[in-house]
Amino acid sequence: MKNHQFAFVPTKLTDIKSELHTIRFLDQENQSLAANELLHDLVNRALVNYRTAQSKEIALTDFMVDADTDAHEFFASQAPVSKQQFYNLAFQLLQFQTNEDFSLADPLTKWAEFNLPILLDAPDEFDSTTVLKAWYLLLNTHTKFGQTLLDALAADGYFAQFNDLATPLIFNGKTQPVFDTTALIREVVYVESDLDTDHDGKRDLLMAHVIRPAETESGLKVPTLFTASPYDQGTNDIAGEKLTHNVDQPIAHKDPNQLEYSDIEAVADQQALPAKRIGNGKTARHAEEHFQNGWGYTLNNYFLARGFAVVYAAGIGTKDSDGLRTTGDRAETLSTTAIIEWLDGKRNAFTNRNGEIKIKAWWSNHNIGMTGRSYLGTLQTAAATTGVAGLKTCISEAAISSWYDYYRENGLVVAPGGFQGEDADVLAEETFSREQRAGDYHRIKAKWEQQLADITRDQDRLTGNYNQFWDARNYLKDVGNIKADMVLVHGLNDWNVKPRNVENLYQALKDVPVETKLFLHQGQHIYINNFRSLDFTDMMNLWLTNKLLAVDNHANDLIPPVTIQDNVTPETWHSLDNWATDQTIKTLNLNDQSEIEHPYDHVTPAFFDQLTKEQLTEYTKHESSGQYDEWLNDLVNNPDSPIDQTRLIFKTKPLAHDITIDGKVGVHLTLASDHNVGLVSAMLIDYGEATRLNVSPSTIGLNAINAGFQWTQDSLREFTKQAHPSPFKMISIGHLNMQNRQNSYRVNELTPNQYYDLSFELQPTFYHLPAGRQLGLVIYATDLSMTVRGTMGVTYHLNTNQSSLTVPLFNKKA
Known part of the structure; x- marks a missing residue:
């Protein structure tokens, strides 16, 4: 294995001691101990699953500090702590196996080969100060299984044993999992948008699933991760398959034209909107509807344990929301920003679809980040290009920046890899989950069939040309409006959302005064937050702690501008200043x-x-x-x-x-x-x-x-x-x-x-x-x-x- 950790924040000794006090590894009882005794105490505190002093000492007999001495014997002898002995213990705490992963005779060679963090100036014999520095670094080091030792200890219940920890708890610039995930509050709200896409004379209501920490009930204001997922309420796979276009036909000859861009530039729809709902004058603190566990992005789940709220919304034309699907145009963008505006305190939501009782996001600190891949990442880009207030950052993975570059190329109908015959109308049909509510679909069926016919006509599979339909779905035109800091993640072998989408956005963002980070991996259409070789999740913790909790943790400086995975050497990542620049x-x-x-x-x-x-x-x-x-x-x-x-x-x-x-x-x-x-x-x-x-x-x-x-x-x-x-x-x-x-x-x-x-x-x-x-x-x-x-x-x-x-x-x- 080879480890790359960019998210470690270099920390002064005074801050190391303070932070170790905060997470209860250092206190009045052990802070004056000699090196051997101090290390003994720290290791014992890390043995979370052993609840008595005797059981901890028995457990220590299974750790070796060198080829001849187990940890119990070593600590009993109160012998000096050597560098080699410390890192032998460290390897075992990190779940590496002796003889198979490393040698007790020479742990430092493998430590360097695995690219694990180390105290560069550590002496061969550790004093108490060196033990503290090395232990602090060790808590931030990845285990064999790809997460920091402190995260692994937290999963074993390290933080659960304390009842009075700060929430949120910051260690090395990152939030820690100290929130009670067994008590998460799950509720449903209906956000009113500035849309009437189904033309029923009422503004479209958008259902949102909210998951927030129970600690918010006591007045804690928390940041939110919002994932806009049109798939969240289910998909119509059979209907989409039936609509898929036949591609076994020849390319058509096209009549020549002399079009200029102004001839095909999209014009915003200026239709008058129905009046806003006024409700019945009541405002609820809690929702009427709740939901059980459903699909959840693993990165969002990670942050739920760290005190972030998470919101999922599928948008217009999906089950339990109003409106019609439009595949990527401004209406979908505004249905996304409507949720953000509610979280930022600037838009109404209601406790049910009758729109009577208002409900505020009173628990929100008005700092919102967006997460998700593919369509979920695409809607992040769309929302960001509006400059919507409250949206502080996007972690946009495998996202479309122009829908023409997804379904077309240089005047040709070109399918996303693996989806021959799909087009904007097929995707609209697949995500129109209002079909799954029989009564709702009965009322909207005729309007939907007309909408679908309009999309099929306007997408123009006959010529494959760029036109007003595609121009209305080109977010690159509005990149200059972006105010949110951007994290862009993309696969260099993604033939679904092809790399042109991220490269065009990345280049356009160079002229925008926001912080941008780019990650390019060797995968296809995948997430990368569970890779062993890169601390992507830790970096996103550092990033979001900075952007949404306003912690000055040097995230902008520590995370490289561009991180690219090598295609020849496994588990190797390069940090660069630029991509596709100055060649x-x-x-x-x-x-x-x-x-x-x-x-x-x-x-x-x-x-x-x-x-x-x-x-x-x-x-x-x-x-x-x-x-x-x-x-x-x-x-x-x-x-x-x-x-x-x-x-x-x-x-x-x-x-x-x-x-x-x-x-x-x-x-x-x-x-x-x-x-x-x-x-x-x-x-x-x-x-x-x-x-x-x-x-x-x-x-x-x-x-x-x-x-x-x-x-x-x-x-x-x-x-x-x-x-x-x-x-x-x-x-x-x-x-x-x-x-x-x-x-x-x-x-x-x-x-x-x-x-x-x-x-x-x-x-x-x-x-x-x-x-x-x-x-x-x-x-x-x-x-x-x-x-x-x-x-x-x-x-x-x-x-x-x-x-x-x-x-x-x-x-x-x-």
């Missing part, structure tokens, strides 16, 4: 015999876009991780491929030295189609037999992570290496409609057999390519996993003399 650009000409291995004999090689019906059926039979693996292998790697004629492959000669691609690779082609339509796809490939990281993380500790005492659990995960070498890996991908060679809304004519200069960018990446590997570019047309796939028999010719690849290389000096 060195290398140009590879596709006919350059000094760089390209086995260039084509003809200057204008051809590829033919057609599969037989049998091939299409076979290739699309088995889908894995958003790809059709057999097709992908035949397309990019198989020398005897039955579809050899459908692609051109360019490989560099084996690399003489390592390179790291940093950002967006540019593809520049001079290409001709023998029809008046054309689409071109490009894949960037890492060629070379190698044992790479698996595409999905593995569970390495089932239910190993505890969010608090007798509270929820999560499994520890990590990216591991493949059991067997693989010959290639796709690095990035891109697509272009040849008629949209200027931009995504301007359509040009395509004359058969005429060459056109085309330039487009692949999805941004950060990819380490070791020496000896080959960088490959595969040029083809139909992408079975993403584009329409009529494979209509178009022949393309590429002029290799006028085609190239521009590769942004990581500039280590930048």
